[in-house]
Every structure is written in structure tokens, then in C-alpha cells.
Amino acid sequence: MSSIAPQRAAPSPSVEAKPYRAAHALLDALRAEGVRFIFGYPGGAIMPVYDALVDHPIRHILVRHEQAAALAANGYARFTGEVGVCMATSGPGATNLITGIADAYLDSVPMVAITGQVATFLMGTDAFQEVDTFGLTLPVVKHSFIVREAEALPAIVHEAFRIARSGRPGPVLVDLPKDVANRPIFAKPSHPVPDPPLPECNPCALERARHLLARAARPVLYTGYGVFLARAERALRAFVEATRIPTVSTLKGLGGLPTDHPCFLGMLGMHGSRAANQAVQEADLLICVGARFDDRATGKLDGFAPKARVIHIDGDPGEISKLRYAEVALCGDLSRILDALSLRPVPPEWGRRVEALKASDRPRYDAPGRFIYAPALIRRLYERLPEDAVVTCDVGQHQMWVAQHGVHRSIRQHLTSGGLGTMGFGLPAAIGVKLADPERTVVCVTGDGSFMMNVQELATLRRYGIAVKILLLDNAALGMVRQWQELFHDRRYSEVDLSDNPDFAALARVFGLWAARLESRDQIDALLQEWLRSEGPALLHVPIDPKANVWPLVPPNKANHEQLMET
Amino acid sequence: MSQRLNFRLRPTEGSVLRVLGSIERxxxxxxxxxxRRVGNAILLSVAVSGERPVEVLIRQLERLYDVLSVELEPCPDAYTTACLQQSFGEPAAVPT
Incomplete structure (x- = not known):
């Protein structure tokens, strides 16, 4: 497979040295922050920066749609914990970034988005490709800057990175007018300084938490992505080992406690396991660690954990008692808080009850029929993957099957768009991960609806030889919407039929990928192996039962314990 | 019942818009x-009304980069305030 080497300009015939311009200072400032990749797409207003890139060692990845730039930076940041960087021009370039920025905002992903803007003297005149990027992104960024003075640029970049990664991470926008980018400047790159330490947890609140823990008869741990943000997986695992408190997780928290751990009951919520939802229903103490009582996790809020008092442990005070009153709020460093809590083992009766719940809720993978059974395929996939593999998902039924049936060993090995639910997330996110760690196996599990939302990124895989393995579960429909129309809209199917999908394997081959179609159950082992061992990027197209649904399911406006099971 | 929030903001582009938009959202x-602009800060005073606890809104606003400080003028729902203070470990008696 060929790949495109970074292009370098021939030396300029001019003997005059070019002045140091803001555009170049921007790239130097990014480098000073440790940026390895910029995911982007050029255009008119951002041209000064692309001109500076020609002579700059920082690596730019040219995607084929700006949304993919934002989502690739997003995936890179979720996996590495570093700040991801994306870049686009003004107008449509900026608006195309917004979905990826919003995704980062809702999932607390550190990201810096750089957008070109029309020249300052044209701003506000409805100039070509002018749009108020600052205004459009206000609700979906942690902060934003318009760079009006070239000299301020290095300091703004430094501050943007500090904001993006500090506290609860999020995206920061830097909007750079073209004339400012072209101005000569004399400022030196700003040097990173360490973030201030988190505040100490209130000792009175800690004592109250110990008191509640010591008296709890039926405690349950409810964990989320905040565990990853706080780098608290070790402390969480140590806490569970010491207390044996049964643990449930949000979608994005999966892997905080390994999903094959004896104390882990599964994901809670709309498509959560029966054991997880029932344990929360019976709990008299809910210890929420880095989660936010999202509606997909709680179901009908009034019926969520109705018998439980709540200890809420989080790095963000803004989440405390937002949706569910917390008797005790512990804000600060999650690891230190977990280490400081009481380590009383869970009462034996509760331990036995939870074991019984778990034993009666083991998934079955022996579905009858000739179709490939997606949960069984996902399980088989995880049995064949290296333990450190990363799986990215798109959004829909396949996403829930991965959450339910995958073996998640750490949070950063399962990347999924939880808050925004962005179809088209999976492939660009996988690109970001694979570039960050080329030696690691990176799989994108997608569906036929989601895959087509960023299908153009197959060209990016080919261009850079990025060996992402794509598993495409094809039910010839927008399966999750179809499932809801079947169950809650009297089978009035509306615009969910995708039976005229292209031949996905042929499509992938046109883009230069290895591709195959998996059609029968007796092909699964051989084709999974061939697909995973193929050189370079590869796609395995798997037609599945078009009528398969995701179970269990909590109907809308119902409490989690009222979930529907497969009949 | 409306409640008044008094802010000190950084005098940065869009800081007032950001705060007002956050409150409505x-x-x-x-x-x-x-x-009004006073020295190196913008003073913003906003009367808000809503059914959600204003104390939670304040903590959501405090995390905005532009917000240097935000204070609630007295007259909040005493029960909610006391409960929230107590959950953070502050010595406040919950009214019965």
C-alpha cells in the first residue's frame, strides 16, 4: 500500500528572509503545547496557516470533510488524554466542524479547534465565506477566542490549551482572521505552565460519606467517564477490591472496572443489564463516581434508585444535585477521595443477592436462525482481539451491542459518542487513535447508516496507510429508529429503509482497502482472522438480521426496572 | 419568584453573551x-426566574472562564440552599 509522504516546498529562490508571521507563530505555539497532529482541511481564510505548514515540522492530516477533522481530533484526545487539534477555514469549513466540537463538549473531551476567519476589516459585512463562528459555537465550547491582535496569539493558544484540559475538559475555539494571521509578529512562543492543583475535598463531607458507607446495607457504585478524566481507574479498582461493592457503569464509563470483574453488573440505563438496573433499584446507597445522572442512564428520574441516598463524587461541582439531590457531595481529586473513603466490605446478604441477580442475567449467544447474530459476533470479535485493542463505535444498535457484549478493560479502549450520539463518529475517531498509536489494533464497529455519514474518510485511510479495521454490521436500515417505530409507533416505519445500500465491500475496494463480506455463521472465525491479519486498512461487511432489536430496553418515560426483555 | 445574580466578568469578547446564553439554556x-464596565471588569446584574435550583445554576456559571465571581442576592429558597450547603459539608441546619 502506498502512502503520501509529507510534502515539503522547494527552497525559495528569494534571498530575502520571510518575516515571522502570526500564522507561523500559531504552529510554533501548538508545537510548544506538544501537538503531534493537526486534523484539518484548507480553504481561503485559513490559507496563511497552511502556507506556514509547508515549512513546519508539525504533521497535518488532510481529511476529506471538516466534520471528520473534528471527530478525528476528538478520538485522538479521548484515547491519549491529550488535547486534540482540528483546523478549518471560515464559513462552511467552520460550520462543518461544529458537530465534532459539540460532540467534544457533551463528552468532556479536550480539544482546540482553529478556524480561519475573513479579514477583520471585512468582519460584519457578510463577506464571502463569512459566518459568525464565535457566535455559532458559543453553546458548545468551553471557551472561545477571536484573535484580534497578532502579538496576543501565542498567549491565546497557550490559554486555549490550559482551558481545554483543565478541570472538566472541553473544546476551545480559536478564530483567526486572515489579516491577523498574515501580520509579522515578534512575540516568542508561550511556554506551558502546570495547571493549578484541584481543591481539597471538604473534610466534613468526607466524614458524612464515611458515615453513610458504614451504615449502608445495599450500596451500589455508579461510575462514569469522569473516572477516566480524573485518571482514577486505579483508585476505583482498589476501592472495589477492598469493599466488593457491586458496580454499574454508564456507557462512557465502561472499562473503568473491567467488565469481566466479579463485582461488575453491567451498564445501567436504557439498554443496561437487568442485573445492573435491578441492583440500583434495590440500593439504599448510591455512590456516583464521575457520572452525571444522564437521562439515558436514569430512565424516569423519579423512579431511579428510589430507596437510595446519594454520595456524588465528581471533579465538577456544577454536576452536583443538577438532576438528583446528593446527600453528600465530594468534589476534588477522585483518586484521593476514593482512597480516603471507608473500606468496609459489603454486607454478605447484599453480596449474595447481587450474585443471584448476576447469575440470572447471563446473555445467551446461541440465537436460532441463519442470520449472523450480532451480539455473538461482537463477543467473538473481542475473544480474538489483543487485550490492548481499541474499539470505536458509531451510533445506533451496533453501539449498544458493543457496549453490552464487548469486554471493556479500560475506558480509553472503548470510544463511543455518548452525549451527542454522533452518527459518523467511529471512523474518524479510529483514525485519530491509530495515528496516536500505530502499533495498536484499532477496530471501528459501525452500522450501515452511520458508516455512510463519513464514508469519505476511507480515502484518508488509504492516503496515509492507516490500518484501521472496520466491522460493518448491515441491517439495511436505520436500525435503532426502526426498533423505536416498531415498539412505540405502531410499526409505522418512516424513512428507515436502507435496502438500497451500496455493495460495501466493493466500495471499500474502490478506496483501496482490503474488504470481504461475511455471510454465514461458519465463515465467522476464518474471516475475522483474515480481516484482522490483513495488511493496512480493511473492511468486513456483515449483513445481519434486519429485524434484530437491542434488548433489554427501557421504554421512554419509564423507570429502569420496567425494562422490556426479549420475548 | 425571581432572584438576582451579580457577576464580575472578564472584559473579553462575548463574555456577557456567554453568561446570558448559559442562563437561558x-x-x-x-x-x-x-x-457596565468598571475598571478591568464588567459588572453584570441579572434577575432570573425558573423552577430549577438557582444554586446549581451558579455552580454551572462559576465554571465559565469569563466569570470571575458570581453572587446570589439573599432571598433564595431557604430549604434548598440549606440542603445544598449541607451536602457540600458546610455547617447549615436544614429547616424542618
Whole structure:
């Protein structure tokens, strides 16, 4: 497979040295922050920066749609914990970034988005490709800057990175007018300084938490992505080992406690396991660690954990008692808080009850029929993957099957768009991960609806030889919407039929990928192996039962314990 | 019942818009707004009304980069305030 080497300009015939311009200072400032990749797409207003890139060692990845730039930076940041960087021009370039920025905002992903803007003297005149990027992104960024003075640029970049990664991470926008980018400047790159330490947890609140823990008869741990943000997986695992408190997780928290751990009951919520939802229903103490009582996790809020008092442990005070009153709020460093809590083992009766719940809720993978059974395929996939593999998902039924049936060993090995639910997330996110760690196996599990939302990124895989393995579960429909129309809209199917999908394997081959179609159950082992061992990027197209649904399911406006099971 | 929030903001581009937008997006109505530049800060006073706890809104606003400080003028729902103070470990008696 060929790949495109970074292009370098021939030396300029001019003997005059070019002045140091803001555009170049921007790239130097990014480098000073440790940026390895910029995911982007050029255009008119951002041209000064692309001109500076020609002579700059920082690596730019040219995607084929700006949304993919934002989502690739997003995936890179979720996996590495570093700040991801994306870049686009003004107008449509900026608006195309917004979905990826919003995704980062809702999932607390550190990201810096750089957008070109029309020249300052044209701003506000409805100039070509002018749009108020600052205004459009206000609700979906942690902060934003318009760079009006070239000299301020290095300091703004430094501050943007500090904001993006500090506290609860999020995206920061830097909007750079073209004339400012072209101005000569004399400022030196700003040097990173360490973030201030988190505040100490209130000792009175800690004592109250110990008191509640010591008296709890039926405690349950409810964990989320905040565990990853706080780098608290070790402390969480140590806490569970010491207390044996049964643990449930949000979608994005999966892997905080390994999903094959004896104390882990599964994901809670709309498509959560029966054991997880029932344990929360019976709990008299809910210890929420880095989660936010999202509606997909709680179901009908009034019926969520109705018998439980709540200890809420989080790095963000803004989440405390937002949706569910917390008797005790512990804000600060999650690891230190977990280490400081009481380590009383869970009462034996509760331990036995939870074991019984778990034993009666083991998934079955022996579905009858000739179709490939997606949960069984996902399980088989995880049995064949290296333990450190990363799986990215798109959004829909396949996403829930991965959450339910995958073996998640750490949070950063399962990347999924939880808050925004962005179809088209999976492939660009996988690109970001694979570039960050080329030696690691990176799989994108997608569906036929989601895959087509960023299908153009197959060209990016080919261009850079990025060996992402794509598993495409094809039910010839927008399966999750179809499932809801079947169950809650009297089978009035509306615009969910995708039976005229292209031949996905042929499509992938046109883009230069290895591709195959998996059609029968007796092909699964051989084709999974061939697909995973193929050189370079590869796609395995798997037609599945078009009528398969995701179970269990909590109907809308119902409490989690009222979930529907497969009949 | 409306409640008044008094802010000190960084005098940065869009800081007032950001705060007002955040208040509305979090489900509160803007009843009255006053703003003026004083030295190196913008003073913003906003009367808000809504059914959600204003103390949660304050913590959501405090995390905005532009917000240097935000204070609630006295007259909040005493029970909610006391409960929230107690959950953070502060010595406040919950009214019965």
C-alpha cells in the first residue's frame, strides 16, 4: 500500500528572509503545547496557516470533510488524554466542524479547534465565506477566542490549551482572521505552565460519606467517564477490591472496572443489564463516581434508585444535585477521595443477592436462525482481539451491542459518542487513535447508516496507510429508529429503509482497502482472522438480521426496572 | 419568584453573551439585565426566574472562564440552599 509522504516546498529562490508571521507563530505555539497532529482541511481564510505548514515540522492530516477533522481530533484526545487539534477555514469549513466540537463538549473531551476567519476589516459585512463562528459555537465550547491582535496569539493558544484540559475538559475555539494571521509578529512562543492543583475535598463531607458507607446495607457504585478524566481507574479498582461493592457503569464509563470483574453488573440505563438496573433499584446507597445522572442512564428520574441516598463524587461541582439531590457531595481529586473513603466490605446478604441477580442475567449467544447474530459476533470479535485493542463505535444498535457484549478493560479502549450520539463518529475517531498509536489494533464497529455519514474518510485511510479495521454490521436500515417505530409507533416505519445500500465491500475496494463480506455463521472465525491479519486498512461487511432489536430496553418515560426483555 | 445574580466578568469578547446564553439554556428566564464596565471588569446584574435550583445554576456559571465571581442576592429558597450547603459539608441546619 502506498502512502503520501509529507510534502515539503522547494527552497525559495528569494534571498530575502520571510518575516515571522502570526500564522507561523500559531504552529510554533501548538508545537510548544506538544501537538503531534493537526486534523484539518484548507480553504481561503485559513490559507496563511497552511502556507506556514509547508515549512513546519508539525504533521497535518488532510481529511476529506471538516466534520471528520473534528471527530478525528476528538478520538485522538479521548484515547491519549491529550488535547486534540482540528483546523478549518471560515464559513462552511467552520460550520462543518461544529458537530465534532459539540460532540467534544457533551463528552468532556479536550480539544482546540482553529478556524480561519475573513479579514477583520471585512468582519460584519457578510463577506464571502463569512459566518459568525464565535457566535455559532458559543453553546458548545468551553471557551472561545477571536484573535484580534497578532502579538496576543501565542498567549491565546497557550490559554486555549490550559482551558481545554483543565478541570472538566472541553473544546476551545480559536478564530483567526486572515489579516491577523498574515501580520509579522515578534512575540516568542508561550511556554506551558502546570495547571493549578484541584481543591481539597471538604473534610466534613468526607466524614458524612464515611458515615453513610458504614451504615449502608445495599450500596451500589455508579461510575462514569469522569473516572477516566480524573485518571482514577486505579483508585476505583482498589476501592472495589477492598469493599466488593457491586458496580454499574454508564456507557462512557465502561472499562473503568473491567467488565469481566466479579463485582461488575453491567451498564445501567436504557439498554443496561437487568442485573445492573435491578441492583440500583434495590440500593439504599448510591455512590456516583464521575457520572452525571444522564437521562439515558436514569430512565424516569423519579423512579431511579428510589430507596437510595446519594454520595456524588465528581471533579465538577456544577454536576452536583443538577438532576438528583446528593446527600453528600465530594468534589476534588477522585483518586484521593476514593482512597480516603471507608473500606468496609459489603454486607454478605447484599453480596449474595447481587450474585443471584448476576447469575440470572447471563446473555445467551446461541440465537436460532441463519442470520449472523450480532451480539455473538461482537463477543467473538473481542475473544480474538489483543487485550490492548481499541474499539470505536458509531451510533445506533451496533453501539449498544458493543457496549453490552464487548469486554471493556479500560475506558480509553472503548470510544463511543455518548452525549451527542454522533452518527459518523467511529471512523474518524479510529483514525485519530491509530495515528496516536500505530502499533495498536484499532477496530471501528459501525452500522450501515452511520458508516455512510463519513464514508469519505476511507480515502484518508488509504492516503496515509492507516490500518484501521472496520466491522460493518448491515441491517439495511436505520436500525435503532426502526426498533423505536416498531415498539412505540405502531410499526409505522418512516424513512428507515436502507435496502438500497451500496455493495460495501466493493466500495471499500474502490478506496483501496482490503474488504470481504461475511455471510454465514461458519465463515465467522476464518474471516475475522483474515480481516484482522490483513495488511493496512480493511473492511468486513456483515449483513445481519434486519429485524434484530437491542434488548433489554427501557421504554421512554419509564423507570429502569420496567425494562422490556426479549420475548 | 425571581432572584438576582451579580457577576464580575472578564472584559473579553462575548463574555456577557456567554453568561446570558448559559442562563437561558439552563432553563431560566431573564427578567432584568444591567451591565457596565468598571475598571478591568464588567459588572453584570441579572434577575432570573425558573423552577430549577438557582444554586446549581451558579455552580454551572462559576465554571465559565469569563466569570470571575458570581453572587446570589439573599432571598433564595431557604430549604434548598440549606440542603445544598449541607451536602457540600458546610455547617447549615436544614429547616424542618
Amino acid at each position: 439552563r432553563g431560566f428566564s431573564l427578567e432584568h439585565i444591567e451591565s
